[in-house]
Amino acid sequence: MSDLTPVLRLEDIVKTFPGVRALDGVSLTLLPGEVHALMGENGAGKSTLMKVLGGILKPNEGRIIVGETPVVMSSPLEAKAKGIVFIHQELSLAEELSVAENIYLGELPRKRFGLVDWATLETRTNAILERLKVGFDARTRVGDLSIANQQMVEIARALTVDAKAVIFDEPTASLTDAEKVVLFDVISGLQEQGVGIIYISHRMEEIFKITDRISVLRDGSYRGTVNTADTDEEAVTQLMIGRKLDLTGNESHHELGDVALEVRGLSCGDLFRDINFEVRRGEVVGFYGLVGAGRTEIAETLFGLRDPSAGTILLDGQETVIHSPIDAIARGISLVPEDRKGQGLILGMNCRDNMTLPQVDDLKAGPFVAEGAEVSIFDQYRDRLDIRTPGWKQLVGNLSGGNQQKIVIGKWLSMRPSVLIVDEPTRGIDVGSKSEIHNLIRELAAQGYAVIVISSEMPEVLHVSDRIVAMYSGRIMRTFTSEEVTEDNLIQAISGITPDKAA
Ligand SMILES: Nc1ncnc2c1ncn2[C@@H]1O[C@H](COP(=O)(O)OP(=O)(O)OP(=O)(O)O)[C@@H](O)[C@H]1O
Ligand SMILES: [Mg+2]
Numbered sequence: 311m312s313d314l315t316p317v318l319r320l321e322d323i324v325k326t327f328p329g330v331r332a333l334d335g336v337s338l339t340l341l342p343g344e345v346h347a348l349m350g351e352n353g354a355g356k357s358t359l360m361k362v363l364g365g366i367l368k369p370n371e372g373r374i375i376v377g378e379t380p381v382v383m384s385s386p387l388e389a390k391a392k393g394i395v396f397i398h399q400e401l402s403l404a405e406e407l408s409v410a411e412n413i414y415l416g417e418l419p420r421k422r423f424g425l426v427d428w429a430t431l432e433t434r435t436n437a438i439l440e441r442l443k444v445g446f447d448a449r450t451r452v453g454d455l456s457i458a459n460q461q462m463v464e465i466a467r468a469l470t471v472d473a474k475a476v477i478f479d480e481p482t483a484s485l486t487d488a489e490k491v492v493l494f495d496v497i498s499g500l501q502e503q504g505v506g507i508i509y510i511s512h513r514m515e516e517i518f519k520i521t522d523r524i525s526v527l528r529d530g531s532y533r534g535t536v537n538t539a540d541t542d543e544e545a546v547t548q549l550m551i552g553r554k555l556d557l558t559g560n561e562s563h564h565e566l567g568d569v570a571l572e573v574r575g576l577s578c579g580d581l582f583r584d585i586n587f588e589v590r591r592g593e594v595v596g597f598y599g600l601v602g603a604g605r606t607e608i609a610e611t612l613f614g615l616r617d618p619s620a621g622t623i624l625l626d627g628q629e630t631v632i633h634s635p636i637d638a639i640a641r642g643i644s645l646v647p648e649d650r651k652g653q654g655l656i657l658g659m660n661c662r663d664n665m666t667l668p669q670v671d672d673l674k675a676g677p678f679v680a681e682g683a684e685v686s687i688f689d690q691y692r693d694r695l696d697i698r699t700p701g702w703k704q705l706v707g708n709l710s711g712g713n714q715q716k717i718v719i720g721k722w723l724s725m726r727p728s729v730l731i732v733d734e735p736t737r738g739i740d741v742g743s744k745s746e747i748h749n750l751i752r753e754l755a756a757q758g759y760a761v762i763v764i765s766s767e768m769p770e771v772l773h774v775s776d777r778i779v780a781m782y783s784g785r786i787m788r789t790f791t792s793e794e795v796t797e798d799n800l801i802q803a804i805s806g807i808t809p810d811k812a813a
């Protein structure tokens with residue numbers, strides 16, 4: 311590869327925010343046709359570096375060289391004109407506009423007299439959408455699309471320009487397996503055309519599957535670049551977090567208590583049918599299945615966001631009706647939602663207030679909120695979850711993506727619910743914090759909480775659960791104890807293969 315002229319070089323980039331040195335002299339070289347992973351813990355500076363490259367943030371120091379030419383990236387449009395396309399971690403689409411308008415925003419094809427050429431716009435857009443094998447078209451309003459499909463629109467944008475470099479910032483966080491296959495096809499297509507790809511993800515399997523080189527940041531500093539073929543997960547993790555990760559020590563066995571939650575014959579239209587299970591105090595029950603199996607919908611029903619069409623919910627043996635999240639919270643049920651962006655956070659509010667929002671009433675001393683109590687809750691969970699922020703006053707919108715997720719998790723944990731439901735608890739979370747969150751889940755169970763963990767990551771459910779409920783197409787196929795479960799019988803169950811049929 312040494313005879314290739316790099317697509318671009320970043321040299322000694324420094325970027326500071328008030329109280330934070332987000333990038334401390336970082337350099338990176340991107341070669342044509344390579345997939346270059348950018349890794350590091352939550353808050354390490356990955357998105358910031360890419361925002362500098364993409365013309366969104368101005369660096370305090372450093373140079374950007376595209377091909378052989380030093381450039382100043384003064385805006386995203388300028389970056390795009392230089393062939394650098396950025397697919398964001400936080401979706402940045404205009405919900406009110408159509409898919410086509412979003413894809414060509416700022417450069418809509420025009421006819422004479424400056425009128426938008428809608429026919430051309432649609433034909434071009436649909437041609438790209440076809441390549442991506444998506445189930446919507448140019449006219450669809452972006453606000454009507456699922457998060458995953460909105461992500462596909464972001465990806466479609468990348469294919470409209472003659473790109474030299476494409477940056478993917480955690481593109482798979484909300485994609486299904488089928489959509490991931492399409493994305494990886496797109497990436498290898500770009501690669502064949504000699505486009506350089508920068509790929510940010512916390513998912514090691516992906517990194518080792520599709521990347522050629524890996525560069526690592528830690529606390530805003532550059533830690534090194536390695537060939538993917540010459541390294542392994544452990545070495546990369548060590549480079550990222552500066553220590554070895556202790557993945558053992560989770561064998562906490564404790565006595566199970568009474569049944570905290572029991573669900574009998576619960577159904578909700580076509581979403582799920584005849585669901586029966588129980589969770590004891592001290593127990594972690596994992597829900598595993600493919601996207602669309604109905605797991606999130608069950609969680610939403612237990613949390614009062616959906617009304618069941620049949621069945622009963624019992625809390626501590628008492629039949630209960632839950633019509634709203636307020637009912638659920640009052641009865642001791644908390645849900646850490648899957649879509650934390652949409653349902654969990656107020657970006658323009660500070661870290662502390664976001665975390666203590668649901669319990670302001672409890673913290674009130676007379677007419678005032680006891681500020682000390684709020685700050686101490688925040689401090690406790692900041693330490694526990696290793697939330698990187700200069701202080702509680704920082705606006706949540708200024709935190710890195712993964713640290714925002716930790717705030718939401720802290721918010722629901724700090725309510726000390728008796729039944730805690732967490733939906734995809736470690737999506738977007740770095741490896742170090744991931745095992746910390748797993749330990750925390752086990753610890754909460756040990757303290758007597760009943761915990762439901764919904765996850766699409768098999769190692770995660772296997773690791774944290776005492777029992778695993780396998781779902782397929784709105785039904786429970788089988789419930790496994792941790793002794794009987796294997797990867798094979800779990801995969802069979804979630805593919806809809808019953809033991810009889812398999813035999
Ligand atoms: N607009 C901003 N104002 C203040 N601080 C910021 C701003 N943007 C980023 N930061 C800080 O800069 C640091 C690096 O953040 P960045 O978003 O680059 O992290 P990241 O590596 O992308 O993490 P993640 O894996 O969680 O997405 C963090 O400490 C973050 O809080
Ligand atoms: Mg980021």
